[in-house]
Amino acid sequence: MIKFSTTKLTSKGQVVIPEDIRERLGLNPGTQFIVMEQDDAIIFKIISPPAKSELTKLLKNARKQARQAGLKSSDIDKAVKKVRAKR
Numbered sequence: 037m038i039k040f041s042t043t044k045l046t047s048k049g050q051v052v053i054p055e056d057i058r059e060r061l062g063l064n065p066g067t068q069f070i071v072m073e074q075d076d077a078i079i080f081k082i083i084s085p086p087a088k089s090e091l092t093k094l095l096k097n098a099r100k101q102a103r104q105a106g107l108k109s110s111d112i113d114k115a116v117k118k119v120r121a122k123r
Contacts, residue, residue, distance in 0.1 A: 053080075 041054035068083040
């Protein structure tokens with residue numbers, strides 16, 4: 037079942053998300069969204085941080101690929117220093 041409410045755009049381009057929707061979705065100040073448009077619709081998608089297990093999995097995969105490419109920790113350190121020096 038789709039639930040809806042109405043709201044207005046302020047002169048500063050802000051939109052208030054109705055309280056009942058904020059509570060239902062557990063939205064708090066600082067919650068971040070991706071904002072998309074499709075035809076005459078605006079879609080707000082909550083940006084959720086990845087779970088720790090997902091980050092661990094990504095890190096494990098990145099280390100595996102780095103080993104397969106023949107990279108060492110010292111190579112990473114050199115690349116970071118090079119990029120920082122360009123700033």
